[in-house]
Amino acid sequence: xxxELELRNVQQRFHARGVxxxxxxxxxxxxxxxxxxxxxVVSLVGQSGSGKSTIARNVLGLQKPTSGSVLYGGKDIFKxxxxxxxxxxxxxxxxxxxxxxxxxxxxxxxxVLWKAVNKFGLTKSRSKGLALIEESLRAVRLEPENVLGxxxxxxxxxxxxxxxxxxxHMLRPSFIIADEPVSMxxxxxxxxxxxxxxxxxxxxxxxxLFITHDxxxxxxxxxxxxxxxxGEIVERGPVSTVMHEPSHPYTKLLLDSxxxxxxxxxxxxxxxxxxxxxxxxxxxxxxxxxxxxIL
Amino acid sequence: MPMRILxxxxxxxxxxxxxxxxxxxxxxxxxxxxxxxxxxxxxGGSTDPxxxxxxxxxxxxxxxxxxxxxxxxxxVLAMVVSALSVSLQxxxxxxxxxxxxxxxxxFVAGYKGGWIDGILxxxxxxxxxxxTFPLLIALSAYAKNVSLFQVGVMISIFSWPFAAKTIRAQVxxxxxxxxxxLARVSKARDLEIITTxxxxxxxxxxxxxxxxxxxxxxxxxxxxxxxxxGPGGVIDLGQIIFNAINTGALTLGxxxxxxxxxxxxxxxxxxxxxxxxxxxxxxxPRLRGVAGE
Numbered sequence: 162x163x164x165e166l167e168l169r170n171v172q173q174r175f176h177a178r179g180v181x182x183x184x185x186x187x188x189x190x191x192x193x194x195x196x197x198x199x200x201x202v203v204s205l206v207g208q209s210g211s212g213k214s215t216i217a218r219n220v221l222g223l224q225k226p227t228s229g230s231v232l233y234g235g236k237d238i239f240k241x242x243x244x245x246x247x248x249x250x251x252x253x254x255x256x257x258x259x260x261x262x263x264x265x266x267x268x269x270x271x272x273v274l275w276k277a278v279n280k281f282g283l284t285k286s287r288s289k290g291l292a293l294i295e296e297s298l299r300a301v302r303l304e305p306e307n308v309l310g311x312x313x314x315x316x317x318x319x320x321x322x323x324x325x326x327x328x329x330h331m332l333r334p335s336f337i338i339a340d341e342p343v344s345m346x347x348x349x350x351x352x353x354x355x356x357x358x359x360x361x362x363x364x365x366x367x368x369x370l371f372i373t374h375d376x377x378x379x380x381x382x383x384x385x386x387x388x389x390x391x392g393e394i395v396e397r398g399p400v401s402t403v404m405h406e407p408s409h410p411y412t413k414l415l416l417d418s419x420x421x422x423x424x425x426x427x428x429x430x431x432x433x434x435x436x437x438x439x440x441x442x443x444x445x446x447x448x449x450x451x452x453x454x455i456l
Numbered sequence: 457m458p459m460r461i462l463x464x465x466x467x468x469x470x471x472x473x474x475x476x477x478x479x480x481x482x483x484x485x486x487x488x489x490x491x492x493x494x495x496x497x498x499x500g501g502s503t504d505p506x507x508x509x510x511x512x513x514x515x516x517x518x519x520x521x522x523x524x525x526x527x528x529x530x531x532v533l534a535m536v537v538s539a540l541s542v543s544l545q546x547x548x549x550x551x552x553x554x555x556x557x558x559x560x561x562x563f564v565a566g567y568k569g570g571w572i573d574g575i576l577x578x579x580x581x582x583x584x585x586x587x588t589f590p591l592l593i594a595l596s597a598y599a600k601n602v603s604l605f606q607v608g609v610m611i612s613i614f615s616w617p618f619a620a621k622t623i624r625a626q627v628x629x630x631x632x633x634x635x636x637x638l639a640r641v642s643k644a645r646d647l648e649i650i651t652t653x654x655x656x657x658x659x660x661x662x663x664x665x666x667x668x669x670x671x672x673x674x675x676x677x678x679x680x681x682x683x684x685x686g687p688g689g690v691i692d693l694g695q696i697i698f699n700a701i702n703t704g705a706l707t708l709g710x711x712x713x714x715x716x717x718x719x720x721x722x723x724x725x726x727x728x729x730x731x732x733x734x735x736x737x738x739x740x741p742r743l744r745g746v747a748g749e
Binding site: 218221222223247250253254255257258259262263264265266267268273276277280281 | 633634635637638639640641642643644653656657
């Protein structure tokens with residue numbers, strides 16, 4: 162049975178100095194459900210500071226929400242039994258933004274893959290483990306001999322990010338939480354990476370929560386999209402609908418911000434989020450939320 | 457794995473002459489200290505050169521006694537050799553205790569954060585501002601016949617906060633690294649994350665913490681001995697200096713009693729500091745002489 166991942170009225174506050182309320186609200190009353198079946202790509206779009214990475218940390222169980230709950234298979238992920246926790250960890254796996262910081266510089270890159278083999282009990286035998294690792298590296302179009310035994314600084318950003326995908330490939334989770342996975346990759350590697358994600362969806366039935374600020378990658382991936390600003394999801398629906406008939410002013414602003422590869426359609430006026438905020442000030446209530454938790 | 461560490465260490469040393477010189481001096485001193493019983497025996501031959509009245513008093517340096525003898529007729533070279541061993545021992549005792557305590561406190565505070573961090577950091581801060589040396593004098597004057605180990609413990613009580621403070625700052629910056637998050641979603645427990653993800657990256661800081669605590673302890677003991685409040689039954693470099701001052705050794709031509717311990721202490725100080733600076737140079741890219749590698 163494939164499980165569902167559900168966020169129910171999740172709110173995340175962080176203590177902050179110099180703010181009137183003493184805290185800032187990074188995620189405000191967010192609810193959505195990711196279904197494992199049928200496998201799909203759901204994009205979460207918003208500018209920096211809109212709370213999208215915090216949602217990723219909530220979903221991955223790295224940050225306990227202030228209120229509301231994250232449910233896996235109907236149960237709160239912070240109250241799972243041992244067996245349920247193991248299933249949840251196996252089933253919900255991340256790809257993070259920064260392909261440089263994701264590796265501990267002290268170790269070779271193999272360690273990340275071996276950790277996955279050992280921690281999740283994929284196999285006990287070393288030779289089978291190596292076979293699994295090589296198979297997964299090939300699945301993300303990496304040559305095992307080019308990456309195994311290397312240190313993180315000896316590989317390119319694209320290679321490192323694909324090793325993360327190889328890790329996901331080995332674990333075959335139902336859900337991939339991809340937090341800005343392509344924002345630090347160049348255009349060609351980016352397409353490569355997105356294609357692998359789509360492959361995973363088709364071949365292994367993985368559902369991806371794709372978090373990004375870049376609408377062109379959302380276009381490319383298709384599926385569903387949610388637009389988040391200031392911690393609130395303001396619009397959701399199929400990519401084609403949201404992109405062509407945006408209903409929220411913030412979505413329109415985002416759409417206008419996609420650079421067009423056409424000199425005649427270069428931006429002539431400057432639109433800033435601040436102006437939009439001025440328009441919205443009447444009903445604005447939340448302070449701008451930071452991307453990273455302030456501790 | 458051990459091979460790899462060895463190669464990495466050798467490469468590090470080769471890239472930093474300071475570190476290499478510091479380590480070489482330390483190594484020689486440690487070797488002398490380790491073999492001090494043998495060396496003392498070699499100097500004395502059939503008689504114990506550290507025995508009272510083993511030789512005549514106040515012999516000037518000569519072929520029989522390279523550094524002369526003291527007011528009780530002991531061989532100064534033998535005394536210096538065994539005193540070096542005592543000084544290094546106190547450094548090792550206090551260095552190990554304060555590093556271990558400092559590292560544990562730093563990791564718990566930095567990794568757990570919240571109120572635990574608040575309490576531990578406040579406590580560390582309080583200990584930091586206590587003037588150590590006067591308190592040490594009071595403690596050793598109060599406790600009669602303290603042993604070397606007890607002095608080591610007393611000194612470490614006040615030297616671990618320095619190590620704890622620097623390491624905690626590093627843990628704070630490391631614990632929010634993405635690779636820690638990755639370890640957490642790979643079902644690693646806190647202790648495993650601390651030992652396998654954080655600790656290796658902090659080894660240079662721990663090394664610096666050890667070196668400075670050891671140095672502090674050695675000089676703390678010298679300070680106590682020079683004013684005559686050291687532990688009983690052992691001779692360290694400070695006590696030789698104390699004797700030299702007390703008996704006016706310099707006026708009697710027994711200059712080695714005064715000069716040699718001071719030279720050794722200076723060398724030790726220089727060596728440990730060179731290791732400190734060398735480690736910082738190697739691990740802090742901003743201090744590297746040449747960009748890149």
